[in-house]
Amino acid sequence: MLRELRRLSPEARLTMVTLEDGHFYSKPALSTALAKGKTAETLVTSPAEKMIAQLKLDARIGREAEAIDRAGKALCTTGGPIPYDALILATGAVPIRPPIAGDAAHRAICVNQLGHYERFRRELPEGGTVLIMGAGLVGTEFANDLATSGFTPVVVDMLAMPLGRLVPATVGQKVRDRLAMAGVTWHLGRKVVAIDYRQPGPGYSATLDDGTQIAADLVLSAVGLAPDIALAREAGLDTGAGIKVDDCGRTSDPHIFALGDCAQYQHGLSAYVMPIMSAARAIAATALGTPTSIRFPPLSVQVKTTLLPINLLPPPSSVEGVWTLLEDDAEGSCHVYVDAAGRERGYVLTENKCGQRTQMDLRVGEFA
Structure with missing residues (x-):
C-alpha cells in the first residue's frame, strides 16, 4: 500500500503506524519457512529502516492505534493523535480461539505474523512432535512443511478430509494419504477439547472429543482467522464480517479506507495476496484524489503442499x-x-x- 502511494505521489506525507517492528516480509512464506531453512530474521525482505528511507515514511513503530476521531480527522495512538487527510486501515485478522479446557490451552501458538513465527521456532525442539489444530489451508501447509523438515505433525480437524472447504473429497483424500506417507498422523472428524501440561513434562497432552490422548512438544492453532474490525466498529464505521468498503475501497466514511484481511469487499472477504495488491493500487489512486474502482483478477491460490x-x-x-x-x-x-x-x-x-x-x-x- 505504501509503495503504491509513494509511486503515485513522490511528495505526499505518508505516516505508518504499526505495533509490530515495521519490517517487510511475506506472510504466506511463514507456512513454508522451515523446509527452506528460514528463520524469522531471514524471512525479512526489507528491514524497516531501509523501507522508511526508500519510501520517505514518517514511521510510528511500536505504536498502537486506540481510536479514530472521525470528526477531527485524527488517529488516536499510544504516542498521541496523528492527523490525516485519508486514513487506510490494514488491521488484518486475529486468530479464532475456540473454547478449549486445560491448564495449557493458552499456550497454543497461532503463526499469523513474524513475531509468532519467531516464538514457534524458539519453542520447537529438534525432531519434535507438533499438534496442529485445523486442516485448512494453513494447517495443511504447516503439516507439509514440518513433515518434510524432520518433525512429526499430528493434525486434528472436525471435517472428514483436509482442505475440506476448498477441494473435492477425492483431492482431500489424496492430500491425507500423501502427507501420511511422509509421517503426518491425522485425527479427522475430531476436535481438541483440552490441552494440559504433560506430566511428567516437558510438553503437552491434548484430549480429543473421543477421549484420545495426544502427546506433543508444541501445539499450533490453525483453526482460522477473523477480520480485525474492532477499531472500525468502535469508530462507527459500517461493518459485517469485515469492514465494509465500496468498489474503490472506501468505508462508510469517505476519508477512511480498508485493505486486506480486514476489508469486506463487494463480493466478500479476500484474504490472499493478489486481491490485496489489486485493491492497494485502486485505493492509492482514490486516496490521492482520483477515484478508481478495484479490479480483481481471478483469485486463484497456490496451496504450498509440496507433497501434493x-x-x-x-x-x-x-x-x-x-x-x-x-x-x-x-x-x-x-x-x-x-x-x-x-x-x-x-x-x-x-x-x-x-x-x-x-x-x-x-x-x-x-x-x-
Missing part, C-alpha cells in the same frame, strides 16, 4: 453447486465447481496439472 501440489480457485461461498471431475491421469487431476445454472465457478488442479492455472483462470474467472 495444488492450485485452486475457490468457488464463492454463497454459490450452491457440485464438483465435477474433468481429468484424472498420471499427470494429476482437474476438477471444476459447477453451479445450478451450469456455470463453472471454481476449479482445483493437482500435481502437473497445476501448469494449467492460467488457462483455468481465464476459463472460470469470468463468473467466479
